[in-house]
Amino acid sequence: xxxxxxxxxxxxxxxxxxxxxxxxxxRKKMVRELMQVxxxxxxxxxxxxxxxxxxxxxxxxxxxYFCCAIEGQDNELITLELIHRxxxxxxxxxxxxxxxxxxxxxxxxxxxxxxxxxxxxxQDTSKKSVLKAIEQADLLQxxxxxxxxxxxxxxx
Amino acid sequence: MVAPSLKLxxxxxxxxxxxxxxxxxxxxxxxCAHIRASFRNGDPLxxxxxxxxxxxxHILGYPAHFGxxxxxxxxxxxRFTDKRVGYLGAMLLLDERHDAHLLITNSIKxxxxxxxxPVQGLALCTLSTMGSAEMCQDLATEVEKLLLKPSxxxxxxxxxxxxHMIRKVPGLSSIFLPPCTQLLHERHHGILLGTITLITELCxxxxxxxxxxxxxxxxxxxxxxxxxxxxxxTEHSISGISDPFLQVQILRLLRILGRNHEESSETxxxxxxxxxxxxxxSRNAGNAVLFETVLTIMDIRSAAGLRVLAVxxxxxxxxxxxxxxxxxxxxxxxxxxxxxxxAVQRHRPTVVECLRETDTSxxxxxxxxxxxxxxxxxxxxxxxxxxxxxxxxxxxxxxxxASGILLAAERFAPTKRWHIxxxxxxxxxxxxxxRDDAVANLIQLIGGAQELHAYSVRRLYSALAHDISQxxxxxxxxxxxxxxxxxLLEGNSEETEPLQVGDEEILALLxxxxxxxxxxxxxxxxxxxxxxxxxxxxxxDNNRIRQVVSIYGSCLDVELQQRAVxxxxxxxxxxxxxxxxxxxxxxxxxxxxxxxxxxxESKEAAxxxxxxxxxxxxxxxxxxxxxxxxxxxxxxxxxPPPLDPSPGVALGHLLDLPCEPPPLAPxxxxxxxxxxxxxxxxxxxxxxGTPALLLITVxxxxxxxxxxxxxxxxxxxxxxxxxxxxxPSGDTVPAxxxxxxxxxxxxxxxxxxxxxxxxxxxxxxxxxSVQEIFEVNNLPMETWQ
Numbered sequence: 001x002x003x004x005x006x007x008x009x010x011x012x013x014x015x016x017x018x019x020x021x022x023x024x025x026x027r028k029k030m031v032r033e034l035m036q037v038x039x040x041x042x043x044x045x046x047x048x049x050x051x052x053x054x055x056x057x058x059x060x061x062x063x064x065y066f067c068c069a070i071e072g073q074d075n076e077l078i079t080l081e082l083i084h085r086x087x088x089x090x091x092x093x094x095x096x097x098x099x100x101x102x103x104x105x106x107x108x109x110x111x112x113x114x115x116x117x118x119x120x121x122x123q124d125t126s127k128k129s130v131l132k133a134i135e136q137a138d139l140l141q142x143x144x145x146x147x148x149x150x151x152x153x154x155x156x
Numbered sequence: 157m158v159a160p161s162l163k164l165x166x167x168x169x170x171x172x173x174x175x176x177x178x179x180x181x182x183x184x185x186x187x188c189a190h191i192r193a194s195f196r197n198g199d200p201l202x203x204x205x206x207x208x209x210x211x212x213x214h215i216l217g218y219p220a221h222f223g224x225x226x227x228x229x230x231x232x233x234x235r236f237t238d239k240r241v242g243y244l245g246a247m248l249l250l251d252e253r254h255d256a257h258l259l260i261t262n263s264i265k266x267x268x269x270x271x272x273x274p275v276q277g278l279a280l281c282t283l284s285t286m287g288s289a290e291m292c293q294d295l296a297t298e299v300e301k302l303l304l305k306p307s308x309x310x311x312x313x314x315x316x317x318x319x320h321m322i323r324k325v326p327g328l329s330s331i332f333l334p335p336c337t338q339l340l341h342e343r344h345h346g347i348l349l350g351t352i353t354l355i356t357e358l359c360x361x362x363x364x365x366x367x368x369x370x371x372x373x374x375x376x377x378x379x380x381x382x383x384x385x386x387x388x389x390t391e392h393s394i395s396g397i398s399d400p401f402l403q404v405q406i407l408r409l410l411r412i413l414g415r416n417h418e419e420s421s422e423t424x425x426x427x428x429x430x431x432x433x434x435x436x437x438s439r440n441a442g443n444a445v446l447f448e449t450v451l452t453i454m455d456i457r458s459a460a461g462l463r464v465l466a467v468x469x470x471x472x473x474x475x476x477x478x479x480x481x482x483x484x485x486x487x488x489x490x491x492x493x494x495x496x497x498x499a500v501q502r503h504r505p506t507v508v509e510c511l512r513e514t515d516t517s518x519x520x521x522x523x524x525x526x527x528x529x530x531x532x533x534x535x536x537x538x539x540x541x542x543x544x545x546x547x548x549x550x551x552x553x554x555x556x557x558a559s560g561i562l563l564a565a566e567r568f569a570p571t572k573r574w575h576i577x578x579x580x581x582x583x584x585x586x587x588x589x590x591r592d593d594a595v596a597n598l599i600q601l602i603g604g605a606q607e608l609h610a611y612s613v614r615r616l617y618s619a620l621a622h623d624i625s626q627x628x629x630x631x632x633x634x635x636x637x638x639x640x641x642x643x644l645l646e647g648n649s650e651e652t653e654p655l656q657v658g659d660e661e662i663l664a665l666l667x668x669x670x671x672x673x674x675x676x677x678x679x680x681x682x683x684x685x686x687x688x689x690x691x692x693x694x695x696x697d698n699n700r701i702r703q704v705v706s707i708y709g710s711c712l713d714v715e716l717q718q719r720a721v722x723x724x725x726x727x728x729x730x731x732x733x734x735x736x737x738x739x740x741x742x743x744x745x746x747x748x749x750x751x752x753x754x755x756x757e758s759k760e761a762a763x764x765x766x767x768x769x770x771x772x773x774x775x776x777x778x779x780x781x782x783x784x785x786x787x788x789x790x791x792x793x794x795x796p797p798p799l800d801p802s803p804g805v806a807l808g809h810l811l812d813l814p815c816e817p818p819p820l821a822p823x824x825x826x827x828x829x830x831x832x833x834x835x836x837x838x839x840x841x842x843x844x845g846t847p848a849l850l851l852i853t854v855x856x857x858x859x860x861x862x863x864x865x866x867x868x869x870x871x872x873x874x875x876x877x878x879x880x881x882x883x884p885s886g887d888t889v890p891a892x893x894x895x896x897x898x899x900x901x902x903x904x905x906x907x908x909x910x911x912x913x914x915x916x917x918x919x920x921x922x923x924x925s926v927q928e929i930f931e932v933n934n935l936p937m938e939t940w941q
Contacts, residue, residue: 012216013215013216013217014215015215016215017285018285019285021251021252021253021286021288023251023253024251028217044479044514044515045479045515045516045517046479046480046482046483046515046517046518047479047480048480048483048484048517049517050517073408075404075408075444075447075448075451076480076483076484077440077443077444077447077480077481077484078400078401078404078444078445078448080440080444080480081394081400081401081440081441081444082401085394103168103172104165104168104169106211106212106215107208107211107240107241107244110244111240111244114281114285115277118280118281118284118285118313118316118317118320119284119285119316119317119319119320119323121316121319121349121350121353122349122401123312123313123316123346123349123350124312124345124346124349125345125346125349125392125399125401125402126345126346126391126392127391128391129346129391133274133277133309136274137236137240137274140236140274141236141237141240144235144236144237145237
């Protein structure tokens with residue numbers, strides 16, 4: 001996979017994960033172009049399209065578009081499963097996830113994605129395993145924080 | 157006490173509360189100022205929160221480069237919270253183009269060797285997302301250490317990091333290849349999946365690795381078989397399919413290993429048949445596995461029966477109610493239509509059904525596939541379907557459809573009359589979308605079918621009377637009426653309904669076309685000439701024609717004016733010659749041989765370039781570097797020569813006599829390059845009949861002990877030449893005399909200037925990347941004289 005984008009129907013980018021080194025300017029251009037192409041698609045159309053020299057797999061969940069750009073020899077159908085798995089992970093984590101969750105907890109969305117995919121490839125096919133890893137990382141963070149709250153109030 | 161900084165979620169709320177873009181910018185600028193100040197003061201406690209806010213702002217599109225150094229500090233902090241945000245920042249803000257990114261190498265190294273597992277995970281993830289070649293080089297051994305260490309959590313990540321490292325630094329394959337054999341014995345799905353991905357990457361990059369891993373095909377087959385047969389593990393299954401991600405990845409690796417390798421293909425035959433027949437197709441997960449299986453079957457040396465099974469599966473996909481499945485079926489069938497034509501033909505009716513899809517991405521595919529399926533036995537039925545499609549298809553598909561129908565008609569027309577009818581139909585339905593040479597082709601066709609002159613001219617007359625807006629149709633009709641106007645007056649023909657046309661009506665129609673604002677200058681030219689010809693074909697005193705012609709003597713368009721003046725002269729001073737000059741035209745020699753060649757070449761090039769877009773694109777951009785070395789840019793490398801002018805214009809055409817040039821002696825081959833066993837040879841051909849054309853075949857051979865990979869050859873020629881590089885046969889020459897690479901250059905030298913040729917070679921050999929730029933000396937004179 002080359003990159004994954006999450007954006008709203010209004011064209012607001014909510015997450016971008018790039019698996020290939022590209023300049024900031026080039027990225028902005030590609031995002032703008034691709035968003036335009038995907039948002040122009042009618043609701044009943046198929047989830048695959050060709051864009052530049054890549055294949056794009058996209059799926060809309062409520063108000064968010066999940067969009068992956070894959071290469072010529074990659075399997076489109078399994079990419080759909082991949083997107084669905086990511087949404088399931090988000091759903092399990094946030095409990096009935098909606099766009100607002102991803103907006104206000106964008107860093108968590110990234111953390112979850114980074115436990116599921118690496119370099120564009122799937123790291124773990126077990127939902128349980130991925131969620132457990134996130135849980136443990138969150139616990140580590142929490143263990144560190146009571147101290148900082150006290151420090152913040154100038155009491156430690 | 158300093159007021160505590162805004163929490164991340166509060167900032168987000170505030171930004172979303174802004175009602176205008178300007179307001180949002182204001183909020184963000186204010187906050188960024190605070191953040192910058194906080195960074196300057198070096199507040200370690202809240203640094204992670206400040207960076208998180210900055211990252212949010214960055215996602216919205218605002219600049220955040222001043223946070224780069226803070227990422228470094230956070231990564232170096234012992235706190236997990238800091239590291240988590242710091243590494244995220246590194247992935248979002250640090251760019252391998254800036255030297256700053258190298259500064260995190262040390263922190264990553266420390267975290268990899270001494271960190272707790274979650275920290276090691278963060279470091280590996282960051283490395284695999286934004287690790288540059290230098291970083292990968294430095295950290296390879298650290299990652300290698302983590303491949304076989306106990307915790308699966310870290311190992312699976314280390315393996316995928318290795319995949320990224322090999323992509324960045326192919327030389328690292330030597331470090332990461334050996335552990336693979338042991339890793340394949342693992343049972344943890346994540347580790348197995350990563351290993352298969354790693355092996356795939358290794359095999360794609362090196363023929364030696366490919367040969368090495370062909371030995372593990374039996375083991376892979378066993379792994380997949382176990383997955384498929386021993387049911388159901390809730391943890392890894394989707395819709396009842398055991399770990400479809402892993403299945404697909406194994407199938408993909410098997411495809412690469414079985415390609416062109418009889419032994420491996422045979423080993424996997426049974427398993428592929430098993431997966432193909434037993435996978436549940438009710439949900440997408442199953443279909444994904446089935447799809448990958450089909451792709452693998454088609455790409456390896458599989459038994460004929462298995463191939464037919466695969467095509468049939470695709471045929472079933474075409475009937476699936478899920479659009480996505482139909483889409484992948486159409487795409488795959490298109491790839492197979494050349495190699496397995498008869499198997500795909502069986503599904504022709506279903507493919508034709510897909511023409512009626514409402515989704516244009518599907519109908520586009522269906523169109524391409526339908527055109528590829530036309531053959532001499534089904535041409536009538538298919539053309540009917542395609543013509544029906546042409547009438548209702550979306551505008552962006554019209555051109556393809558029209559030219560597709562015309563091409564199919566040309567190749568498979570059962571009778572001339574059918575051919576003429578078909579072209580006529582296309583011109584009436586989609587005249588504006590046809591290619592420029594369609595007019596010339598149709599004229600040629602009609603001219604050659606003497607028995608159909610009357611029929612053609614009648615049909616064209618009716619079509620023209622009905623609609624004068626479609627320019628190609630008008631042009632052909634005008635030419636025909638000019639040539640065969642006398643046949644129009646004759647009235648009856650058993651083939652069509654009787655058409656009673658008088659000479660005044662013919663002239664009136666042509667005048668209407670002449671005066672219409674829809675007619676292009678070229679069209680007017682056709683009509684003017686037609687009118688002139690009619691002066692000898694129609695009875696009457698030609699006054700009307702003479703009037704029209706003389707009016708155009710003062711037309712603003714130079715071409716029309718010239719014709720009119722010449723025709724006028726014909727009427728006045730040279731009236732005795734008029735009949736002879738305007739006689740019926742003999743059949744024009746198909747000087748379209750050159751034209752066809754170009755058309756085929758550019759179609760070929762278009763198909764090839766579709767298959768290998770990545771290889772042609774960088775060639776085109778890098779070519780400019782090379783071209784600076786010779787005298788100036790030599791123009792577009794892919795420029796076919798101009799088409800022949802239409803036969804209605806040049807009367808001088810009749811005087812061109814075809815002549816056979818004497819056959820030329822063969823030109824000797826030339827060895828132009830040799831380095832450590834790698835040789836480049838040029839062989840030359842000057843095809844007779846096209847004196848300006850030179851074909852050079854470049855052959856790359858390898859007698860050394862090491863493989864040559866990633867071979868690219870670029871060329872430049874002086875300005876007056878036209879150079880076209882065809883796609884090479886491959887980019888790898890295996891060691892010890894393995895299959896050489898061949899590439900064809902086409903060089904056009906219309907001015908017969910002395911040929912100069914400069915070549916640039918890049919390739920990998922013995923682990924080094926080689927670049928050579930040189931001018932070819934001693935080019936034989938026969939190549940350009």
